[in-house]
Amino acid sequence: MDLKDFYFQNIKNDEYHYRFMESVKDVNKVYNIFTGYEEVNDFDFEIFDVEEAILKFRELCQPEVAFDSEKKCWFYLITYYLHKVGYEIKEFPRLLARPPVEPGEFTYGDIRNRIIAQGGDDNGTVRYATRRTFVASLTFELKSNHIEITDSINQKFIEISNRQSSFNNMSIDEKLAEIANLIENMLKKDGKFLTIDYSLVCFDYINEETVKGYRHKLQCFRHSSDESIQERASYSDEQKSFLIDYGLVIIKAIHDVLKMAE
Secondary structure, three states: OEHHHHHHHHOOOOOHHHHHHHHHHOOOEEEEOOOEEEEOOOOOOEOOOHHHHHHHHHHHOOOOOOOOHHHHHHHHHHHHHHHHOOEEEOOEOOOOOOOOOOOHHHHHHHHHHHHHHOOOOEOOEOOHHHHHHHHHOOOEEEOOOOOOOOHHHHHHHHHHOOOOOOHHHOOHHHHHHHHHHHHHHHHEEOOEEOOOOOHHHHOOOOOHHHHHHHHHHOHHHHOOOHHHHHHHHOOOHHHHHHHHHHHHHHHHHHHHHHHHHO
């Protein structure tokens, strides 16, 4: 996964991380007094998954790290990515949502102050080894644990995703858009929607009408008009979390009913 692509595809100008736009956009450029800004570097910001993003974040927090433009960009992109996929750091719950413009304020200042507050200093001196131990112990938690999905369903998300992303590597709004897309992909055959008997696996709790209503509710996540953006913004994080869980239940129901019909 390219974290720069993830940032550009998801960032909105009213989000906190939008303030890093110019730094991210120009990270490969260097100023020349004769020719102005030129693209001279070829930094890439690739990660495999969330686990690798967390590992990279821990590396950036090591005491010997000096933040040049590349490392700053890594810090901005990783905090944005982890925030968008629903993570927070237990010891610093607001850090991923609102990282400082100067990363050293956190990686040196906040970490040092927390260690001193916990009595981990040596007469005011915080040893490098102590900081490394503290960084290694930081706890990354998902704010919302959504319903588990099977590998086969996750593979379907990867297949329909424009960037071949697994479900857990999507932002919250992206998850809702792709849930809507996958429901349509599973139900639409030869240009027409299938009529299936949901009661075979979920009694009367889900039916064709509830699925239609749910799909209609998610249309705003599939479009980029001003009206759709405003509607998305009107939903709280808790409402979006519910919509994700409910959508996954619907997808699992569709998957199981279709499998029974094979």
